[in-house]
Amino acid sequence: MARHGGRGWYGRMVAAAVGVTAVAAATSVWTAQAGQPGGGSASAGGSTGSVRHAAPRTATVSADIAHASEAGAHAVNITIDDGPDPVWTPQVLQVLRENGVKATFCMIGPQAQAHPDLVRQVVAAGHRLCDHTVSHDTTMDKKSEAYQSQEILKAQQQITQASGGVRPMYYRAPGGAFTPYSRHLAASHGMRPLGWNVDSKDFERPGTSAIVATVQREVANGPTILFHDAGGDRSQTVAALRTLLPWLKQQGYSFGFPVR
Numbered sequence: 677m678a679r680h681g682g683r684g685w686y687g688r689m690v691a692a693a694v695g696v697t698a699v700a701a702a703t704s705v706w707t708a709q710a711g712q713p714g715g716g717s718a719s720a721g722g723s724t725g726s727v728r729h730a731a732p733r734t735a736t737v738s739a740d741i742a743h744a745s746e747a748g749a750h751a752v753n754i755t756i757d758d759g760p761d762p763v764w765t766p767q768v769l770q771v772l773r774e775n776g777v778k779a780t781f782c783m784i785g786p787q788a789q790a791h792p793d794l795v796r797q798v799v800a801a802g803h804r805l806c807d808h809t810v811s812h813d814t815t816m817d818k819k820s821e822a823y824q825s826q827e828i829l830k831a832q833q834q835i836t837q838a839s840g841g842v843r844p845m846y847y848r849a850p851g852g853a854f855t856p857y858s859r860h861l862a863a864s865h866g867m868r869p870l871g872w873n874v875d876s877k878d879f880e881r882p883g884t885s886a887i888v889a890t891v892q893r894e895v896a897n898g899p900t901i902l903f904h905d906a907g908g909d910r911s912q913t914v915a916a917l918r919t920l921l922p923w924l925k926q927q928g929y930s931f932g933f934p935v936r
């Protein structure tokens with residue numbers, strides 16, 4: 677079983693993400709990806725009709741995988757995965773702050789527990805939290821329900837404790853390894869399953885300009901864009917965001933949070 681901190685799960689996540697991107701490249705219809713990545717139901721309702729208002733605490737939200745933005749049709753959702761990390765999360769926060777952009781941080785439970793100061797900085801800056809499990813096991817869709825439950829709910833607890841009581845509003849399965857069970861479990865604990873439309877491929881470290889070009893090319897695929905602030909040297913991610921955030925604004929995009 678993959679443990680976070682090992683290198684193996686990044687490789688598997690690359691493989692999973694590549695699959696998703698291939699689907700995204702094949703069709704630029706957002707709703708066609710409503711069941712991607714890894715979702716059981718490919719219902720086209722992911723972006724609109726199924727949104728329910730988030731009541732505080734553990735009110736149930738939709739179990740459909742979210743891709744759309746609360747900020748409307750011409751907004752993007754910046755999502756930052758796998759942290760927090762003491763080196764890279766502060767740099768990502770700084771770029772976001774410089775550009776006045778709010779993002780969604782999908783955190784690994786034990787890393788949140790190890791760096792509660794960073795979790796609190798993320799919350800204090802107005803960003804939102806997302807549960808990205810305990811172990812970042814990209815094969816968790818093949819595991820027992822008990823295992824999936826533990827991975828999701830323990831991380832929720834760790835992140836909430838680290839934040840000082842602010843709960844994650846979303847659940848993103850590692851590598852998109854959602855199951856119908858995990859989506860409904862997360863939703864019943866107030867966390868909307870969260871997908872992505874554009875994989876920046878930043879963790880492959882292809883070079884800053886390649887990350888920029890990927891996002892510029894694929895942003896028409898849909899609003900939710902995936903970056904990483906942990907799992908290795910993320911200097912290319914930081915540099916790419918420094919270019920991309922002003923570029924997105926120039927293109928007329930605003931920035932929002934994923935729907936719940």
Ligand SMILES: [Zn+2]
Pocket residue numbers: 689757758808812850851
């Ligand atoms: Zn991840």
